[in-house]
Amino acid sequence: MAFPGYDFASNFVEINRVGMHYLDEGRGDPVVMLHGNPNWSYYYRNLVHALRDRYRCLVPDHIGCGLSDKPGDDRYEYSLARRVSDLEVWLDHCQATTNLTLVVHDWGGMIGMAYATKYPERIRRLVILNTGAFHLPATKPVPWQLKLARGPLGAMLVRGFNAFSRGAVRSCVTRRPMSSEVGDAYCAPYDSWAHRIAVHRFVQDIPLRSGDRGFDLVTETASRLWLLKGAPMLICWGDRDFVFDAHFLQEWKLRFPEAEVHEYPDCGHYILEDAAEEVVPLIGDFLDSHPL
Template sequence: MHIDFTPDSDLYPFRSRWFDSTAGRIHYIDEGSGTPILFCHGSPTWSFLYRKIIVELRDRFRCVAIDYPGFGLSQRPPGYGYTIAEHATVTGELVDHLGLDQFVVFGQDWGGPIGTAVATERAERVRGLVLGNTVCWPVQTWTQKTFGRVMSSAPMQRRILRDNLLVERFLLAELRGKLSAAEAEHYRKVQPSPEARVGISVMPRQILGARPLLERLATEVPARLGTKPALLFWGMKDMAFRPAACLPRMRETFTDHQVLQLPDAGHFVPEHEPHRIAEAVAARFA
């Protein structure tokens, strides 16, 4: 399934590029030159999430942002499972196709596990990490587990597919007042039908379903990436990845870390504080 939507060039001022992965045709952008940064989005977002950060960084960095299959402008391929492990495989294929070396992994939400899964397999090619409001270990809090179970239930899955619940009631509700009407439509129009929303419907089920991968990352990330320079940015009003529950372990995971606390930001941090994040990335990795 192909998404028939062309982003507004004023809001998303990038050239769309395409890569035929083993899973299907995926969309990505590749802007600027310098140290590569691989932007890995979460759910129910796409590379549009990082547009303001990329605009600020592309004069100093090579910014590569992917849309996983089932997200953004990428295909919704038949037979694809939309699991975190599959997204990591496809993202890794793009990294190898582009020959990225000494690259920085940037991940928020599910972009953290996906990006670190790519990075652990290519640790010698990774310069550093930028991670925010995410984890790279199995979820442990009662609220996260409950959210996963509730959103995986048949009634909620129907609402995700039929009503675009994750976009309307979580993403856009949090960002009310932060996004223009046109920006909000860029999140809606890439999920225009129940058939187009299968990918985002799988993500809540992966909170528990991705446990084998997350258990592996809990060991491999500290072992293979733990000494890499890391920037940890955190929306301190995020109820999903609460700072007290996540930041201490993140600090322990990366010995050479800096922390950017964003007191007024919620879960979708790149929409709340793009300028401050871009400044911190430039200061850390320029």
């Protein structure tokens, strides 16, 4: 199946008998791009095109997402800890364990920073795009959309009607509407009840209180973020994100006051869609200006 702007070779690795799809484009220092929910490696297509002439761009589809396998609960534990383990196994497979640049968005931030704080010596640069690596800020209420998706009607909405994916391509871009072709590409991997399992499990796995699965891992990761202060950090932020909003951005600024921050008041959660013309060159310049 062809997707607009996604003209890359597919690679696969088996992790615990489950297939993970990933991109491996270009040569040079590894730039690892981690997507969130409900998208997939398609989110980074423009950034890969811009960087692959001088960097090795490594972009996985998390298990259950994109072109990766979509196993049932009997074959895969859809948990944060498992995601972090998958990332570690995959990077070992790619022989990419030194001089890493992480580009993280949405759930990719929690997954990537859990890995980064476990191996801070491997991380050289960080690019943060509307994400978190800590608990929900005390001043931030849980958005109603997430409450609805986590509630009794969640399975029917997320897996039956694909409401989370379809809603994202409409509500997560606010500068200009997403084209139908691009929106269809985002949703294409999630074409059935069975294939939407990861989209639903990601929402269900958000640890909001002590005792929730993953809560302790988020606590541990947040407590170790200081280990990454030596790595240059670029933050590009869509201010109209309904989840990762100003409350999250303020937390990043407090933890990393030396970070280079660029805010986009008219942009939403999918910052690489809303502001690709500005953010993609900015990331390239940031990497080039901080050589390893």
